[in-house]
Amino acid sequence: xxxxxxxxxxxxxxxxxxxxxxxxxxxxxxxxxxxxxxxxxxxxxxxxxxxxxxxxxxxxxxxxxxxxxxxxxxxxxxxxxxxxxxxxxxxxxxxxxxxxxxxxxx
Amino acid sequence: xxxxxxxxxxxxxxxxxxxxxxxxxxxxxxxxxxxxxxxxxxxxxxxxxxxxxxxxxxxxxxxxxxxxxxxxxxxxxxxxxxxxxxxxxxxxxxxxxxxxxxxxxxxxxxxxxxxxxxxxxxxxxxxxxxxxxxxxxxxxxxxxxxxxxxxxxxxxxxxxxxxxxxxxxxxxxxxxxxxxxxxxxxxxxxxxxxxxxxxxxxxxxxxxxxxxxxxxxxxxxxxxxxxxxxxxxxxxxxxxxxxxxxxxxxxxxxxxxxxxxxxxxxxxxxxxxxxxxxxxxxxxxxxxxxxxxxxxxxxxxxxxxxxxxxxxxxxxxxxxxxxxxxxxxxxxxxxxxxxxxxxxxxxxx
Numbered sequence: 001x002x003x004x005x006x007x008x009x010x011x012x013x014x015x016x017x018x019x020x021x022x023x024x025x026x027x028x029x030x031x032x033x034x035x036x037x038x039x040x041x042x043x044x045x046x047x048x049x050x051x052x053x054x055x056x057x058x059x060x061x062x063x064x065x066x067x068x069x070x071x072x073x074x075x076x077x078x079x080x081x082x083x084x085x086x087x088x089x090x091x092x093x094x095x096x097x098x099x100x101x102x103x104x105x106x
Numbered sequence: 107x108x109x110x111x112x113x114x115x116x117x118x119x120x121x122x123x124x125x126x127x128x129x130x131x132x133x134x135x136x137x138x139x140x141x142x143x144x145x146x147x148x149x150x151x152x153x154x155x156x157x158x159x160x161x162x163x164x165x166x167x168x169x170x171x172x173x174x175x176x177x178x179x180x181x182x183x184x185x186x187x188x189x190x191x192x193x194x195x196x197x198x199x200x201x202x203x204x205x206x207x208x209x210x211x212x213x214x215x216x217x218x219x220x221x222x223x224x225x226x227x228x229x230x231x232x233x234x235x236x237x238x239x240x241x242x243x244x245x246x247x248x249x250x251x252x253x254x255x256x257x258x259x260x261x262x263x264x265x266x267x268x269x270x271x272x273x274x275x276x277x278x279x280x281x282x283x284x285x286x287x288x289x290x291x292x293x294x295x296x297x298x299x300x301x302x303x304x305x306x307x308x309x310x311x312x313x314x315x316x317x318x319x320x321x322x323x324x325x326x327x328x329x330x331x332x333x334x335x336x337x338x339x340x341x342x343x344x345x346x347x348x349x350x351x352x353x354x355x356x357x358x359x360x361x362x363x364x365x366x367x368x369x370x371x372x373x374x375x376x377x378x379x380x381x382x383x384x385x386x387x388x389x390x391x392x393x394x395x396x397x398x399x400x401x402x403x404x405x406x407x408x409x410x411x412x413x414x415x416x417x418x419x420x421x422x423x424x425x426x427x428x429x430x431x432x433x434x435x436x437x438x439x440x441x442x443x444x445x446x447x448x449x450x451x452x453x454x455x
Contacts, residue, residue: 042224042355048151049354071293075265075351077233106230106354 004096009057010037011102020091028054028100029086039102045087050076052086053103060098063089077106108185110136111420112413113205113215115192115360118146120390120405121221122175127413129182130429133420134439136185136213138192138205140226145172147223150353161403171402181438187211191226193359201385201419217385217416220365220372221405222392224355232263232349236322244328245347254346255280261331261342263319264350265289270298272350277310284312284342286319286333322347357392368394378415379408385419387412 003019006028010016020031029052032039040051047068053076056062062084065073069088073079083103089095112128114121117139125135141150148157153169160166166174190207195218197203202216229247231237237245249255249272260280262273265287271294273285285302292299305311317335322328330343357370366373366382371394374380379387389412390405398404417426435445 040224043151046152046155049352051354067291068293070289071265071291074287074289074291075293077230077351106233 002093002096004091004093004098006031006095006097007099008032008035008037008054009099009101011104020095022091022093024091026091027087028052028084028089028091031091032086032102037102038105039086040105041087043087047072047085047088050085050106053078053083054086054100055080055103056082056084056098056100058097058099060095063092078103107204108136108187108211108213110134110185110213110215112136112217112219112416113138113203113213114219114221115139115205116146116221116223116390116392117141117144117186117188118221118223118390118405119148119172119175119402120223120409121146121219122172122179123406124219124221124389124409124413125179125182125184126175127410128416129179129439130431130436131413131417131426133413133417134184135179135182136187136215138187138190138207138211138213140189140191140228142189144176144186144188145169147355148172150227157402159401159403181436181440181442181444183439187213191358195363195386197383197385203385216420217387219409219412219416220360220381220386220388220392221390221409222357222360222388224391225357225360225370226355227353228356228358229349230351230354232319232351234319234322237349240322240324240328240347243326244324244345245322245349247349249348252276252279257281258345259343260284260346260348261286261319261333261344262348262350263287264352265292265294266350266352267294267298268352269350270294270302272348273311274298274301274305277305282312282344283310284314284333284344286314286317288316288318290315319347319349360392371398379412380415387416 008016018035029041042051043049069085111133112135114137117137128135148168149172155168156165190209193208194206203218205213256279259282261284263286276283306313317333319331320334321332323330330341332339372388374388374393376395379389381388389408391400
């Protein structure tokens with residue numbers, strides 16, 4: 001299994017280029033945590049807190065949003081058109097080269 | 107002044123299990139929690155979600171787990187200060203502590219165990235200019251006494267269960283209820299969604315979606331809010347604005363207690379989970395040490411070891427050995443006794 005490369009812009013504007021495994025059932029929130037980036041993941045990945053909100057900057061075709069994610073984003077702050085919850089994005093080979101930015105803390 | 111042996115801050119699973127382990131050592135516990143109910147995140151945020159990694163439980167609902175923990179510790183008669191946040195800690199000359207809550211309730215104990223999880227749950231405040239100015243002047247993030255709203259105009263915003271439930275409840279109390287949500291869809295129990303729909307048709311709830319409260323008006327207290335729907339703004343007169351956007355945990359005042367903090371967690375010695383302040387322990391998700399895992403099962407282990415150490419502080423020099431409940435049974439502080447049935451000894455002839 002290959003690792004995919006992901007560029008993560010943190011809240012200070014620093015870009016971190018990280019490698020994420022595609023065979024460990026990880027999601028984007030967990031990848032951020034594994035690199036000790038400042039993502040809380042308070043609810044553990046249940047789409048219930050929005051602390052892993054990020055903006056998708058590249059043109060990757062992403063997995064469709066499930067209802068839970070849409071509902072949480074409709075109650076979150078700093079939401080933009082390209083907002084997603086990192087915990088709802090599984091790391092797959094298609095995500096190689098993905099670029100995201102962490103949303104402000106709220 | 108409430109007096110106890112171990113004052114536990116946080117009534118989540120780790121705090122609740124501490125009551126049991128302390129009880130085996132004949133130590134009494136009292137718990138403080140910012141939430142109005144015990145159970146912490148498990149009870150407040152995801153009571154209906156299953157947990158699969160509690161040893162011996164192939165599957166258990168989070169709410170059921172905390173119910174069971176309360177039941178398990180019941181005979182040790184824990185005390186509770188709920189709906190209050192531990193604010194300050196003062197070390198006494200004899201080494202004991204007085205912990206005071208935001209409502210002024212004082213607790214005195216020789217040992218303090220912080221089992222605060224990710225922190226105390228604070229309301230998530232919407233990003234509206236001047237909202238802080240109106241707090242307590244018509245803007246409320248919690249509904250404590252619904253009678254306050256009798257005959258008043260109320261605007262609620264949010265799209266989850268609490269926004270729906272309170273809109274339904276206040277429809278019969280307030281003179282006018284407006285519910286504003288960013289989407290047409292609500293994330294709540296199906297019957298609450300249906301009920302809001304009915305009340306809308308009956309004209310008892312003024313539902314505005316997809317829309318947002320964008321401005322607050324009023325000189326000394328709130329008089330009106332601006333609601334923006336699809337680019338156009340309307341002004342709605344109101345006496346109260348209640349944003350219900352859920353809760354987010356904050357370490358809060360504990361961060362100023364002089365404890366060594368690393369990345370929002372309290373550093374402990376893994377020997378007994380004591381912090382840099384002797385007599386103050388940190389257990390469960392709130393602590394950190396090399397190799398830390400934020401798991402309920404690790405919190406249980408930490409609570410157990412912590413109680414053994416706390417015993418030595420509370421009963422200096424007094425001998426004790428760890429006992430097995432299967433062998434010794436459990437003597438409750440309420441006079442109850444649980445024990446294994448005696449073995450039957452019978453001759454075979």
